[in-house]
Amino acid sequence: MQSPTSPAPTSEQEVDPKPNLMRSRKSIALLVLVLGVLTATGPLATDMYLPAFPQITRELGATEGQIGLTLTAIMLGLSVGQLIIGPMSDAWGRRGPLLVGVALFTVTSVLCVFVPNVTVFIALRFVQGVAGAAGAVVARAVVRDMFQGDDAVRFFSRLALVMMLAPLLAPLVGAQLLLVGPWQLSFWVLAGMSALSFVLVLLWLPESLPPESRQSQGPRQLASTVWSLVRNPRFVGPVLTLGLSFGMLFTYVSAFSFVSQNEFDVSPQTYAWLFAVNSLALMTGTQSNGLLVGRVDTRRRLLMGLVLALVAVVSLLVSALLGVSQLWVVVALLALMMLSVGFIMPNATVSALDGQPASVAGTASALMGSLQFALGGSVASLAGLTPSGEASLLSMSVVMASVAVLSLSAFVWSARSKVR
Structure with missing residues (x-):
């Protein structure tokens, strides 16, 4: 494993555009663990409570609706x-901004x-995001710095296996914590997990962006970079x-707690188990996607x-409209929807990042x-725009079906642009 102070590569070494930081199975497994804990922070923060x-x-x-805004606030903060x-990470390297954020x-x-009160809660959740x-x-x-193409997809699939344990376990843990104490216990657990992440990064995550590859951008240059990206189909x-599909997923995350407990009269513990089943489907999707790498x-x-x-x-929308759910x-x-997201997220992520230079x-x-979480938070809030102000199975299904259509349409547009 290369340390942050390792010498710059020679001209012969520069043939490989990726840093030679992680080559052994042990070091890759350690990288998956560290990055998995980091990326699990978001799902833990959104799902545990x-x-x-x-x-x-x-x-x-x-x-x-106000409590739902605490979820929207962290999404907008993210x-x-x-x-x-x-x-900041392009200009100063990956580790410094990461440690401050954690x-x-x-x-x-x-x-x-x-x-x-709820107002302070909403504000803090935004800062937390x-x-x-x-x-x-x-x-x-970091993954983009080290891997590309199918190697990146394989790594994202391994990473997803670790990070998807968060949405699988978070509601279960949160529900069990309610049996022994108040809801605030979930945030003590979050604080502990974040402190652990800080230690893992400090001790075991190398700097993946060498100084010669860093690019400090002023406001004008940053705006130019962003403009060039958004013009690229x-x-x-x-x-x-990715963002619209995440909106579909997050609509389920934000609404199903109310739908299951209010419309189907399940307990918080039963809801947590149902959420875990669906999270397991998401994990199954990500790993099935990994198995298809190199074949499809x-x-x-x-x-x-x-x-x-x-x-x-x-199908969910039809069953809700017919009243036979x-x-x-x-x-x-x-x-089934969660299983599909396990295919969408890693492949859409790699499709977007694979052609970008390391400097940006x-x-x-x-x-x-940013667009992923902004779309996710905004779309999810639409499920609560009902006469009663509460999300229902029907409103949840309408929003999810609508964004699924838009997500597929965005893919078709991108594919046609690439062909042209």
């Missing part, structure tokens, strides 16, 4: 934070324990596909996921992540 939504609503004297941290996330997690963006954007940039097409090209794997998602959510049918269709990889990753 979901079973407690009704309890938080009562304790803070808030409405369901969006804004990536636009800030991505360019430290700030730890502090805000502790402060969330002591919120006096800005800080948590460091893990997501820097992890993707090969970048913006996969990004829209990236574009076809992505198309498979998009079509499967559309079939799942349209049963809990097991809803869970099965949501699991952090900015490209930031822009991609």
